[in-house]
Amino acid sequence: MTRLARAGLTRSFLSLLESRELAILNLREWPVFAGKPQRPPLSNWRTWLLLGGRGAGKTRAGAEWLKAIIGRDRHVSGDAAGRVAIIGETYSDARAVMIEGESGLLSLYRKCERPTWNPSRRQLVWPDGTIGQVFSASDPEGLRGSQFGAAWLDEFGCAAITMGANQPNVFADPKSDDSGLPRFSTGARSDLVQSRYLSVQLDYWSEEDNNPDSSLYSGKMIDTGWLFPWAWDARPFPQFPADSASWSDGTNWHAGHWLNGRLGGCPVDELVTAIATDYGEALQASCDGFVDGYVVQGPVSARDALEPLASLFGLRYSEEQDKAVILDGNYANTDSIASQDLVQRGDEPIFIRSREHANELPAELSLGHRGIFSDYEQEDSYSRRVEGESDRTLHLNVPAILPSSTALGALDAGLRDIWQGREKLEIGLPNRYLHLSPGDVITIDASQENENWRIESIEDGDLRRLQLRAICRAEALPVPVLQGHISDPSNLQFGNPQLIAMNLPIHPEISTPRFHIAISAEPWARQYAIWSSPTLSDFSLRKTVTRRSQIGTLLQPLGPGPEGRWDNANEISIQLSGDPLESKSTP
Numbered sequence: 290m291t292r293l294a295r296a297g298l299t300r301s302f303l304s305l306l307e308s309r310e311l312a313i314l315n316l317r318e319w320p321v322f323a324g325k326p327q328r329p330p331l332s333n334w335r336t337w338l339l340l341g342g343r344g345a346g347k348t349r350a351g352a353e354w355l356k357a358i359i360g361r362d363r364h365v366s367g368d369a370a371g372r373v374a375i376i377g378e379t380y381s382d383a384r385a386v387m388i389e390g391e392s393g394l395l396s397l398y399r400k401c402e403r404p405t406w407n408p409s410r411r412q413l414v415w416p417d418g419t420i421g422q423v424f425s426a427s428d429p430e431g432l433r434g435s436q437f438g439a440a441w442l443d444e445f446g447c448a449a450i451t452m453g454a455n456q457p458n459v460f461a462d463p464k465s466d467d468s469g470l471p472r473f474s475t476g477a478r479s480d481l482v483q484s485r486y487l488s489v490q491l492d493y494w495s496e497e498d499n500n501p502d503s504s505l506y507s508g509k510m511i512d513t514g515w516l517f518p519w520a521w522d523a524r525p526f527p528q529f530p531a532d533s534a535s536w537s538d539g540t541n542w543h544a545g546h547w548l549n550g551r552l553g554g555c556p557v558d559e560l561v562t563a564i565a566t567d568y569g570e571a572l573q574a575s576c577d578g579f580v581d582g583y584v585v586q587g588p589v590s591a592r593d594a595l596e597p598l599a600s601l602f603g604l605r606y607s608e609e610q611d612k613a614v615i616l617d618g619n620y621a622n623t624d625s626i627a628s629q630d631l632v633q634r635g636d637e638p639i640f641i642r643s644r645e646h647a648n649e650l651p652a653e654l655s656l657g658h659r660g661i662f663s664d665y666e667q668e669d670s671y672s673r674r675v676e677g678e679s680d681r682t683l684h685l686n687v688p689a690i691l692p693s694s695t696a697l698g699a700l701d702a703g704l705r706d707i708w709q710g711r712e713k714l715e716i717g718l719p720n721r722y723l724h725l726s727p728g729d730v731i732t733i734d735a736s737q738e739n740e741n742w743r744i745e746s747i748e749d750g751d752l753r754r755l756q757l758r759a760i761c762r763a764e765a766l767p768v769p770v771l772q773g774h775i776s777d778p779s780n781l782q783f784g785n786p787q788l789i790a791m792n793l794p795i796h797p798e799i800s801t802p803r804f805h806i807a808i809s810a811e812p813w814a815r816q817y818a819i820w821s822s823p824t825l826s827d828f829s830l831r832k833t834v835t836r837r838s839q840i841g842t843l844l845q846p847l848g849p850g851p852e853g854r855w856d857n858a859n860e861i862s863i864q865l866s867g868d869p870l871e872s873k874s875t876p
Contacts, residue, residue, distance in 0.1 A: 582690030
């Protein structure tokens with residue numbers, strides 16, 4: 290085969306073979322079939338990084354390299370020295386992919402040459418006595434004390450869906466036989482899960498106790514600069530995944546594949562802490578949620594900057610042990626109340642349950658936000674409740690940058706929580722429950738099974754009267770894949786505004802003085818916000834300008850005329866910078 294390759298006759302020869310013969314040849318003649326990136330470097334190297342997307346052939350290349358050095362192939366550098374390490378994300382991942390997988394080590398040998406797999410000892414034993422020991426990256430202590438001539442490591446990563454970290458190697462891919470969801474996952478998109486997973490991995494290996502200095506070379510046992518999560522490639526975002534005509538796997542991005550377009554986002558708890566720090570506030574955040582960007586609109590207070598985030602993700606402010614904290618329902622303090630602890634009035638305990646009428650609740654939630662596929666232009670997402678008689682609509686406007694699927698997921702959860710919260714409860718508790726505070730979540734064995742109640746308010750006296758509202762603690766549900774539309778960047782440009790403040794005479798029919806301004810820009814950005822303040826702080830929004838002013842330049846000085854009155858005699862010559870003037874009739 291090597292001679293055929295040198296003569297340029299490989300393709301012609303392969304076209305003459307049947308599928309069974311091709312399979313045998315592929316097994317025996319890997320150097321001919323391997324792509325250039327799948328071949329080990331020719332130089333004297335210590336670390337060889339294989340970086341590629343799913344299906345790029347990384348597993349086959351790694352297994353073939355290990356096979357070559359164990360077989361002492363003179364064309365491949367490396368020495369197994371009798372022992373090799375095979376390291377996967379988990380033990381089950383290493384076995385399923387690196388050992389028994391379609392491109393794993395066992396698939397590369399004929400039956401008479403195949404190494405023996407001992408699952409109880411997690412070892413592969415070759416006929417020449419070489420031992421391949423399987424390790425898990427989730428159990429790094431197992432690597433201590435072992436000596437190996439070579440090591441093959443699988444990459445680490447996690448799908449951006451709920452419970453993705455339960456089985457990091459499991460993805461939903463319609464074109465793959467291994468398509469599936471991690472254990473207990475609903476399949477809903479969650480960039481937060483992927484972000485948390487990567488943060489935990491990097492933080493763990495950055496700690497001194499987990500990553501000591503090597504006794505054989507100067508440096509850490511694992512160089513954190515050589516940790517590579519998957520999957521990442523050179524396709525530009527957002528053209529990938531939106532351009533499905535060029536890349537047919539774009540839908541997989543919405544199902545949790547790829548890091549493209551995700552690493553620039555931010556978990557909500559980190560965003561809340563960063564905003565509070567900018568305002569000089571000490572605030573601890575414990576909440577979920579993920580945004581691709583957020584805009585603090587103008588010089589506003591810390592409360593006004595955080596309020597849109599709180600409304601979108603259901604965040605609540607409280608104070609715990611002299612610390613200010615922001616929590617969502619998943620991180621609130623929880624307690625269980627026994628029915629015998631309820632204070633009685635007469636022969637019955639104080640246990641008053643009520644329900645809001647359906648007509649008072651919204652049937653639809655809408656969210657105004659910026660889109661990641663539309664070059665951050667304004668988008669509206671909607672979630673509607675199918676059942677019910679209500680026709681009310683509640684609109685939120687949040688200066689966050691979100692994909693439509695994430696926005697829809699947040700709206701679905703918000704609408705669910707509103708309708709769940711129609712259930713109200715009033716109870717009385719003895720004063721030994723002084724540790725409870727508004728925002729805490731409690732369960733009561735006298736109510737229905739698995740009901741969770743959030744404390745809305747507490748009235749203290751000879752007893753504690755608690756006003757409660759039902760909440761839902763449920764995993765996010767999957768939402769449809771919403772393909773993004775990429776806007777033409779040439780239509781999204783806008784210029785810096787030119788603003789002129791004018792001290793004009795008061796019109797005879799208007800008694801109240803007004804502040805007049807003119808704004809123009811080229812190109813015009815559809816709307817501009819005007820903020821004002823008598824000082825350098827506490828600015829307030831005065832006006833949102835949606836119409837462009839016509840601003841010009843005087844061609845000659847103004848002539849003399851009356852002051853404080855309308856001048857109907859003189860004329861002025863102006864060179865306009867924009868569109869011509871329009872005639873308007875006065876009322």
